Amino acid sequence: MRLEEADPKGLVRESYRIEGITPGECRSILVDWALSLPLDAPMKDAIRTVMAEYALGAPDHPMSKVLQDGLMTPDAPKRRGGRAARVGGA
Template sequence: MRLTEADPKGLVRESYAIEGITPGECRSIFMDWALSLPVGLSTPDALRALIAHYALDLPDHPMSEVLSDALTAPEQPRRRGGRAARVPGQA
């Protein structure tokens, strides 16, 4: 995947150029990036392209962590609450 496809607005590129950027600011930029991806573009492929281009050279940059975290699958949700959780013997 070409870098211009993976980062069509240059948001990730610009985040790496901002000196002193915080992890929170990187997460905000990431959300803007994710929402700006064209329909049908593979998000994991775009993330891998961005990581290969930016994060490998700058592993300590906050955006590198955000991009890497985005490739990690979230934990399966667990049921919380409800009658079965409050009443013993109910399943």
């Protein structure tokens, strides 16, 4: 995934430029960032992309920790309905 796709509004980039930003502020920015992604964008791929660009150079920054935590969250369950849900078909 390209950086322009992973951080379309530059929210993560700007968070790394804010002096004295708190973890709570980083979490709030992350929510805004997630909402700015296209619906079909793979969230964890986007997190990995912005981490490669920003977090590697600032491992102690609060946003780096928030992004790392984002990678640890489980994937959203896929909804299965109809016959496939009842009989276990693909």
